[in-house]
Amino acid sequence: MRILVATAVPVERDAVASAFAQPAPYDLLVAGVGPAAAAASTATALTTAALAGTPYDLVVSAGIGGGFQPEAPLGSLVLADEIVVADLGAETADGFVPVTELGFGSVSHRPPKSLVREVAAVTGARTGTVLTVNTVTGSAGRAAELRRRHPGALAEAMEGFGVAEAAAAHGVPVLELRAVSNPVGPRDRAAWRIGDALAALTEAFGKLPPVLESWYPHDR
Numbered sequence: 001m002r003i004l005v006a007t008a009v010p011v012e013r014d015a016v017a018s019a020f021a022q023p024a025p026y027d028l029l030v031a032g033v034g035p036a037a038a039a040a041s042t043a044t045a046l047t048t049a050a051l052a053g054t055p056y057d058l059v060v061s062a063g064i065g066g067g068f069q070p071e072a073p074l075g076s077l078v079l080a081d082e083i084v085v086a087d088l089g090a091e092t093a094d095g096f097v098p099v100t101e102l103g104f105g106s107v108s109h110r111p112p113k114s115l116v117r118e119v120a121a122v123t124g125a126r127t128g129t130v131l132t133v134n135t136v137t138g139s140a141g142r143a144a145e146l147r148r149r150h151p152g153a154l155a156e157a158m159e160g161f162g163v164a165e166a167a168a169a170h171g172v173p174v175l176e177l178r179a180v181s182n183p184v185g186p187r188d189r190a191a192w193r194i195g196d197a198l199a200a201l202t203e204a205f206g207k208l209p210p211v212l213e214s215w216y217p218h219d220r
């Protein structure tokens, strides 16, 4: 099983790496912040591996994220059962319309159900929708609007949908695992608990190898 783990920034990559004795059993990619950088970096890595005759079997988008309260407390883990881009569409007089309703593209990817079930069981992660946003939510009004449009949302981050689009283009399954560093809502940078979230990410990755190594794509 060849696995690519894509994080946005080096500290997230280091948190994943520190779960393992060197070398890590997975390839770790610092893919950049935001869905466009994440998609470009992930697609490049997937193409490079495929051309070398060593394609990946699974891609994991991992890092810190904002948690919707009270369902996803700081320091907890959220595993996506659906990865949804929240702001790809058009603003209209009747509100936001996703691109799919305009007749284009996609706004959602679903990780394999059996793998989500097993990874959640071993890590204790809550499962739900993880939103991908281009702008970190910074107000109660925006948080409430996202919850209204996505009642199953537990967390938001900035890369999952980009990673998932690249994986889908290669026919490779995807997971998104987020450790909650801050509440989704009014911006209060002093309240972010990045250290706790990175520690939770390390702990979670330490539990993944037996599950990922025994999972086969035909279990999807």
Ligand SMILES: O=C(O)c1cccc(C(=O)CC[C@H]2O[C@@H](n3cnc4c(=O)[nH]cnc43)[C@H](O)[C@@H]2O)c1
Binding pocket: 008, 009, 011, 012, 033, 034, 063, 064, 065, 066, 067, 133, 135, 136, 137, 156, 157, 158, 159, 181, 182, 183, 184, 194
């Ligand atoms: O200041 C730091 O040490 C630091 C370390 C890692 C990441 C950051 C960022 O601020 C970059 C944003 C990064 O984190 C994800 N993230 C975290 N919370 C949220 C959120 O509430 N809404 C959206 N994204 C969030 C995101 O995926 C970015 O990659 C700072």
